[in-house]
Amino acid sequence: MCGRYLITSTPDAIRQLFRYPEQPNFPPRYNVAPTQPVPIVRMADRGRQFVLVRWGLIPSWAKDPKSFTLLINARGESVNEKPAFKNAMKRRRCLFPADGFYEWKSEGGRKRPFVARPKQWEPMAFAGLWETWTGPNGEEVETAALITTDANKEMAAVHHRAPVIVPPEQFDFWLDCVNVNEKEAATLLKAAPDGTMDVYEISTAVNHVANDSPELLVPYTALAESADRSGSPDAASGERSIVEHTVQPAARPARKRQPMADSGQGSLF
Numbered sequence: 001m002c003g004r005y006l007i008t009s010t011p012d013a014i015r016q017l018f019r020y021p022e023q024p025n026f027p028p029r030y031n032v033a034p035t036q037p038v039p040i041v042r043m044a045d046r047g048r049q050f051v052l053v054r055w056g057l058i059p060s061w062a063k064d065p066k067s068f069t070l071l072i073n074a075r076g077e078s079v080n081e082k083p084a085f086k087n088a089m090k091r092r093r094c095l096f097p098a099d100g101f102y103e104w105k106s107e108g109g110r111k112r113p114f115v116a117r118p119k120q121w122e123p124m125a126f127a128g129l130w131e132t133w134t135g136p137n138g139e140e141v142e143t144a145a146l147i148t149t150d151a152n153k154e155m156a157a158v159h160h161r162a163p164v165i166v167p168p169e170q171f172d173f174w175l176d177c178v179n180v181n182e183k184e185a186a187t188l189l190k191a192a193p194d195g196t197m198d199v200y201e202i203s204t205a206v207n208h209v210a211n212d213s214p215e216l217l218v219p220y221t222a223l224a225e226s227a228d229r230s231g232s233p234d235a236a237s238g239e240r241s242i243v244e245h246t247v248q249p250a251a252r253p254a255r256k257r258q259p260m261a262d263s264g265q266g267s268l269f
Helices: 011-018 086-091 169-174 181-186 221-228 233-237
Strands: 002-005 029-032 035-042 047-055 073-075 092-098 100-107 110-118 124-134 140-150 160-162 198-201
Touching: 002 092, 011 047, 011 092, 035 073, 035 124, 035 169, 086 092, 086 124, 086 181, 092 140, 092 169, 124 169, 169 181, 169 221
Parallel strands: 047 140, 073 140
Antiparallel strands: 002 029, 002 100, 035 047, 035 092, 092 124, 100 110, 110 198, 124 140, 140 160
């Protein structure tokens, strides 16, 4: 499953990739977690639309969302059969803008966190489904789940599942629920090509949702080497925590969080 991901590209870069007319302003997010507001791109009457929804799909037929099991992922192999997803697969497909995702490797009774990102370190799109739940008083809640499939070669060493990554040239095909039926759309639900992802171990700081900073992307090897040089007890104990001094990841500079006007979209972040 995929239970955490990141969105760190600029709003302009994401807008250029997904080609929606809205101009939302939002900060980088390094630790997106279930139940939080997340951006998706879907088809509307006039084309693609950027909206915020809650991560954790609630089917329209659910009686009480508070007691309904949180559906953050949908398995690609059964998405056309499962009652919770099959209607959305027919009529409400979407894309999750993202820059990478986290997964944990179980080893020796411990779980070691890893991050997976495109080798070009560019934004990408996860395949997803969205739904609208309407309450007894007419209140509406829009929610979504991302779709997973078998992991590719790089990810398989960490976990056997990974989000479905939709290439840009297939965005229209995936989003078109009028001319592309659910069986045709399901042909995209496959692992990313081997050799397209960077996967490396990071600090256990990502385990805590409150931690949301570029330091989460620092390779664990760099943290361990830095801790060794500083004599940090973390190095001796084997704890995978972020050391006090700054270690920058070998990547493009992270965007700084900027004060933003309330656009009605970004304010939910």
